[in-house]
Amino acid sequence: MNRIYYSAFGPYIVQFIELKNSLGYKYKDAGYALSSFDRLALEKNESEIAITKELTDEYCTKRPNESEKTRYNRIQLLSQFARFLCDLGFRSYIPKLPRVKSTFTPYIFSRDEMQAIFRVCDELAPSFRNHNSSVFAIPVLIRLLYGTGIRISEALYLSCHDIDLHDKYLTLRNCKNGKDRMVPISDSLAKACEGYLMYRNLSPSIRKANRFFIKPDGSPLSMFNVYKWFRKIIYTAHISHGGRGHGPRLHDLRHTFSVHALASMSESKLDLYYSLPLLSTYLGHQSLEATDSYVRLTAEMYPDLLKKTSDICSSVFPVINTNTENDETD
DSSP states (O other): OOOOOOSTTHHHHHHHHHHHHHTTOOOTTHHHHHHHHHHHHHHTTOOSSOOOHHHHHHHHSOOTTOOHHHHHHHHHHHHHHHHHHHHTTOOOOOOOOOOOOOOOOOOOOOHHHHHHHHHHHHTOOOOTTOTTOSGGGHHHHHHHHHHHOOOHHHHHTOBGGGEETTTTEEEEOSOTTSOOEEEEOOHHHHHHHHHHHHHHTTSHHHHTOSBSSBOTTSOBOOHHHHHHHHHHHHHHTTOOOOOTTTSOOTTHHHHHHHHHHHHHHHHTTOOHHHHHHHHHHHHTOSSGGGTTHHHHHHHHHOTTHHHHOOGGGTTTSOOOOSSSTTOOOO
8 A cells, every 4th residue: 555645755755665665675664654754744844855953853752662673763764764865965864873782682492402393393283173274384384494594484485486396495585685595405304395295285276376385275374373383382392482572483493593504514614704604695684794693692502612613713702701690692
């Protein structure tokens, strides 16, 4: 649905979003965020196409019950829009981004925990009352998330044509950063996908469905369906859940893949100076900043790897202070 803007900035907000979308960025929520700026500009009777410092300061004020991350994203979007106006010749004040320190630490499953999860997955059975259960797709989906590190949204949007079992790779389309990418898969994962595909294609109605992960009636799996099964699986595997917002989350399988991959590369004596950029590219990150937190997590889970790190990487793994209580996580 095309959003309508009423202030003098309205036509330029539309141009800005169209430009970002044409460059491959996903700006689904930008219209909503900038509509609040549009309403403020309308209330203030702003008629000149120029974002003032006073208007910016009022817009950037923290709102009740607003998280620091939400406020940061809101200000970042206004900053980009202000730069866009400056490029068009309209002098505008560009707000400084606030510093946000994340206290979130992802849950990294141990290798033993992953084996327990796989055992539970293989013992799942559909309910007699639900003939359209998604249970037959869950074991392969969980293995795919852990074995490739792809996002759950990327996995659920896979089509049958995106999976090449002969050359063993996935094609992920229109990913988070607006780019397609190819992801290799292991022999064992390709074999699991092949077995699932054979079972999936036993029904003629399912065979015609485009999505790879589907229910028996041919409809695609939803995030909600998968998350319910995930919670049931980790409960049965005796992995405690900390409650809403604390995890483990489904997305933590991606974090776990990354940490285990770095550990495996280090165990194989691959220099982390070279392996970190490889992992960053594989994960589809736009910069190493999005990947380097996995280095610290790997060091915390596998402290012995610090001894194997070469001199060129001696500063990549930070020293873990075991004498300080309640250390904050960056």
